[in-house]
Amino acid sequence: xxxxxxxxxxxxxxxxxxxxxxxxxxxxxxxxxxxxxxxxxxxxxxxxxxxxxxxxxxxxxxxxxxxxxxxxxxxxxxxxxxxxxxxxxxxxxxxxxxxxxxxxxxxxxxxxxxxxxxxxxxxxxxxxxxxxxxxxxxxxxxxxxxxxxxxxxxxxxxxxxxxxxxxxxxxxxxxxxxxxxxxxxxxxxxxxxxxxxxxxxxxxxxxxxxxxxxxxxxxxxxxxxxxxxxxxxxxxxxxxxxxxxxxxxxxxxxxxxxxxxxxxxxxxxxxxxxxxxxxxxxxxxxxxxxxxxxxxxxxxxxxxxxxxxxxxxxxxxxxxxxxxxxxxxxxxxxxxxxxxxxxxxxxxxxxxxxxxxxxxxxxxxxxxxxxxxxxxxxxxxxxxxxxxxxxxxxxxxxxxxxxxxxxxxxxxxxxxxxxxxxxxxxxxxxxxxxxxxxxxxxxxxxxxxxxxxxxxxxxxxxxxxxxxxxxxxxxxxxxxxxxxxxxxxxxxxxxxxxxxxxxxxxxxxxxxxxxxxxxxxxxxxxxxxxxxxxxxxxxxxxxxxxxxxxxxxxxxxxxxxxxxxxxxxxxxxxxxxxxxxxxxxxxxxxxxxxxxxxxxxxxxxxxxxxxxxxxxxxxxxxxxx
Numbered sequence: 001x002x003x004x005x006x007x008x009x010x011x012x013x014x015x016x017x018x019x020x021x022x023x024x025x026x027x028x029x030x031x032x033x034x035x036x037x038x039x040x041x042x043x044x045x046x047x048x049x050x051x052x053x054x055x056x057x058x059x060x061x062x063x064x065x066x067x068x069x070x071x072x073x074x075x076x077x078x079x080x081x082x083x084x085x086x087x088x089x090x091x092x093x094x095x096x097x098x099x100x101x102x103x104x105x106x107x108x109x110x111x112x113x114x115x116x117x118x119x120x121x122x123x124x125x126x127x128x129x130x131x132x133x134x135x136x137x138x139x140x141x142x143x144x145x146x147x148x149x150x151x152x153x154x155x156x157x158x159x160x161x162x163x164x165x166x167x168x169x170x171x172x173x174x175x176x177x178x179x180x181x182x183x184x185x186x187x188x189x190x191x192x193x194x195x196x197x198x199x200x201x202x203x204x205x206x207x208x209x210x211x212x213x214x215x216x217x218x219x220x221x222x223x224x225x226x227x228x229x230x231x232x233x234x235x236x237x238x239x240x241x242x243x244x245x246x247x248x249x250x251x252x253x254x255x256x257x258x259x260x261x262x263x264x265x266x267x268x269x270x271x272x273x274x275x276x277x278x279x280x281x282x283x284x285x286x287x288x289x290x291x292x293x294x295x296x297x298x299x300x301x302x303x304x305x306x307x308x309x310x311x312x313x314x315x316x317x318x319x320x321x322x323x324x325x326x327x328x329x330x331x332x333x334x335x336x337x338x339x340x341x342x343x344x345x346x347x348x349x350x351x352x353x354x355x356x357x358x359x360x361x362x363x364x365x366x367x368x369x370x371x372x373x374x375x376x377x378x379x380x381x382x383x384x385x386x387x388x389x390x391x392x393x394x395x396x397x398x399x400x401x402x403x404x405x406x407x408x409x410x411x412x413x414x415x416x417x418x419x420x421x422x423x424x425x426x427x428x429x430x431x432x433x434x435x436x437x438x439x440x441x442x443x444x445x446x447x448x449x450x451x452x453x454x455x456x457x458x459x460x461x462x463x464x465x466x467x468x469x470x471x472x473x474x475x476x477x478x479x480x481x482x483x484x485x486x487x488x489x490x491x492x493x494x495x496x497x498x499x500x501x502x503x504x505x506x507x508x509x510x511x512x513x514x515x516x517x518x519x520x521x522x523x524x525x526x527x528x529x530x531x532x533x534x535x536x537x538x539x540x541x542x543x544x545x546x547x548x549x550x551x552x553x554x555x556x557x558x559x560x561x562x563x564x565x566x567x568x569x570x571x572x573x574x575x576x577x578x579x580x581x582x583x584x585x586x587x588x589x590x591x592x593x594x595x596x597x598x599x600x601x602x603x604x605x606x607x608x609x610x611x612x613x614x615x616x617x618x619x620x621x622x623x624x625x
Contacts, residue, residue, distance in 0.1 A: 123390025
């Protein structure tokens, strides 16, 4: 009966389907107005939950209840059925999350049954790399939604609603390569406006800071974290921020990395810098998220993937309690495939949080269909969620009508939120529920396209950098292949030739115990497994080993034959996806979104062929001599 009603509603909405631009994301609820909703009074958050159910719940009655005996977190319980439902939570925000769970179950044609949910991570944050001029570093979906001094409050409210629907509870509004202007009074007043809009949806505001802000603004003569005038400046700035935004979350810091200022400029440690900021925020329960993406001058000649551990392991346990180290999932830089970062093995006395990249900097940007949940699930095969204090995702959101550039890139925003709430969810389950909410419930469509989504990351690895190859992108913008890339005026560790090390003798980076010994930073059994070529997983083989072109793979093929197979297979997979969408999916999708996805898939096929042809030609000059 329920599926029949949804089918009727979908049919009645057919005229609207013709004009869909993707702006509604996965929240394509049709107004029903059938439910009577009983809720406590007084809270803007509860009012939103009540309104969402009144508008979209297709049952008859819903009740929202606060129960202080439930666990003190953002969780909720649901009881009842498809017609009468009771949502209970310790906090107001739990009621809103519960309301969205009811609507998700309804939209995916699942019956409402008794359940209890609690988020695995307390911190579930988006990191926006948005600049004050409206541009976005590694942004592929238009300009920033945070238009300073010209805020589109309705757009920000839509953004808040989308985040609340998947449990995201924090947003760092600006780029980690931060402008000192971010902390001036003029901008902080704008931050307050955004915080006021996000607050009822349970989203707290955080800011990236430039470590040298007080000096850059001409208000101190130094940024030395041991200098009393600097420490006093930060304490006064924290007081100013919290007077404007009492629930301000804290600071995200990129320091002494890629030219950014930091405590190292004054022969101080990362702990010295982080602890100075932590002292300023501590009276207000604010936190410092200090990024471990640090490499360069202090580690000249050291394998780049080892430098974060070298930098931070000696400091483990020396950070204040409100400091969290934020580390990318892999040790290099958001590559299509990396091993997990050994920081998570080596840093155990200081809280850690993982940083994923939702925006597809290295995975075809917003021109390729690449579903990232399988990559993130791969990370959680090695790192227990209990080891982490939180989870952050570099956002892929911009002012494009569909928010993310590629309609299927919306799935990565959605999947990040769902895994931040519950990392035990399968990537396939998330893909299916996203498809059902974003497009339609047809079982054939959902099965075929969820299969495409599940395979898409592996296809991308195959046509870009199979068998553990990495960082062979075109310089700076990271779109397209450049295996011959070398710039004499840049550090070698920025150049593709440094990473693949192809020569007449073979290919790959020797990080075994006979090479840079990066394997020693991993816990057992992985240190030994990665060290031995016989036990190293073949999908990471060239990450850890430099091997001859005629090295025998497990299937009997040579290494060179296997590379050729993978590059060709990646192209075949993308051609299959494009043909499937073009020839079979038009009947299931509105015209505009079908056409726009079709255009992007054609680009992806062209790009995959370019990757294959350029890389095989370049490597072939060594392999086929």
